[in-house]
Amino acid sequence: MSATAVKGKRPVGRPRKNYGPKPTKVRVEVTDDQQVGHLNVKPHGHARNELEERINDLGDSWETESLFEDIIDDITEDKFFTDDDAVPQEQAVRYRQQLRAVGPQEFCRQTVDSGAITAKKLLTAFGIRPPEYLEGMPDDSYYGLLTLALTRELAKRAKLIQYNTIDDAVYLLKKSRNIVVLTGAGISTSLGIPDFRSKETGLYSQLEKLGLGINDPQEVFNIDIFRDDPTIFYSVAKDILPDTKGLYSPTHAFIAQLQNMGKLLTNYSQNIDNIEANAGIRPEKLVQCHGSFATATCQKCGHQVQGDEIFADIKAGLIPRCTKCISTLRGNGSMKRKRSYNKSNGKRGRRRSSDDDDDDGQYDIPSAGVMKPDITFFGEELPDRFTQRLIKHDRDLVDLVVVIGTSLKVAPVSEVVPYLPPHIPQIYISRTPVTHINFDIDLLGDCDVVVAELCRRAGWDLNHEMVDPNQMVDVKLQEGYMSRHIFSTGGSSKSITPAR
Structure with a gap:
């Protein structure tokens, strides 16, 4: 199974988008006049959409930097604009080069401060469509978004201009x-293995439809949830088990x-x-x-096996148990008593076969470790x-x-x-x-x-x-x-x- 989303050391939920190293951090202060970055954004009435609400609420967020990135992502288009209100492509390229050459302060002085271009139009040079809710507002209402755009651009690696074709x-x-x-x-994906994030066809989209009793489909791959209740993972593991032959x-x-x-x-x-x-x-x-399904490890004793040794249990929808733990428990007499009757009605249980005395399925073995494929879960x-x-x-x-x-x-x-x-x-x-x-x-x-x-x-x-x-x-x-x-x-x- 391809795993662009089974990650280590990331919280469950929406992953933080990465924009590379951040040499400059946006400073946020909120006063009577909303400030984003170092430039004032004047208040303009009640928020009219989710984006405006998120901008206005930035100062109260403990996750400010991440929200800044998400906001820019919401209004960024991956293209140069061609309408009359936008910066033409060639000029946009020159603006980006100019920013890197002179730095953000001098760049703002040479462009917006000098009156050579409005902040609203300059946003389009960096692929940002001015949001509709700011339409009709003074140009300084766009300064905060421009600050974010410049910070993001400077955080990116500069393209090597000699390589294009x-x-x-x-x-x-x-x-x-x-x-x-x-x-x-x-x-x-050309082998029929789905990715994780594609709409409708991705694994997470499919998991959302199963009603697993979890808040986020990514929780299927949360290590704490796995250790608490491995049945959630193993209820879907057979569907993601690679069978590439x-x-x-x-x-x-x-x-x-x-x-x-x-x-x-x-x-x-x-x-x-x-x-x-x-x-x-x-x-x-x-x-x-x-990691991968190539190996699996007992969560109790650390015994590792080849992954295909637990595939049969996974395909059957069972929780694979550690054979080493089971062997140890049998050897020291710690195996629990064989279930010989049904506690709910007091009747003796039905024998599965005449020679199943050693059938592991008839023993309660809660202390035998659970095997986990050696894929990296969230939190690992x-x-x-x-x-x-x-x-x-x-x-x-x-x-x-x-x-x-x-x-x-x-x-x-x-x-x-x-x-x-x-x-x-x-x-x-x-x-x-x-x-x-x-x-x-x-x-x-x-x-x-x-x-x-x-x-x-x-x-x-x-x-x-x-x-x-x-x-x-x-x-x-x-x-x-x-x-x-x-x-x-x-x-x-x-x-x-x-x-x-």
């Missing part, structure tokens, strides 16, 4: 020798090919399906950031290997970063890309773009299609049954961008589907 991406792949690949759920996607094959060519430094995978092993990615090249630390590999090994060696099939919205894995040196080129491959990180080249579309086209242009053979050598791939530059390319497939001579 697909040929640039191919050049980087061919010349690099220490590539960090960070993957998410999008590289497994040796399958792997063309994107997995692409990563393995980088490895076999001596180019892969590390594959950081957020997925728990362990499909990387099927593709031949070696353990020393792989960091499974959120990520594997030590994650931090050690990133800090002590990869940061000094990496020469290219490729992010595939993940929106990078949940910490701490979302911190990997901002942590790596900003002068190292970065390529993003996924169906939809992200706005909180400036990648150098965005390749948008089905991951398998994109990597197959990259291999074709590089002259590499990506041998995989799901890759049709006759597939026609159309690539278009997204309007308003110089480095964002949209991949789509045209006709082909045949339809390729994964063998089952």
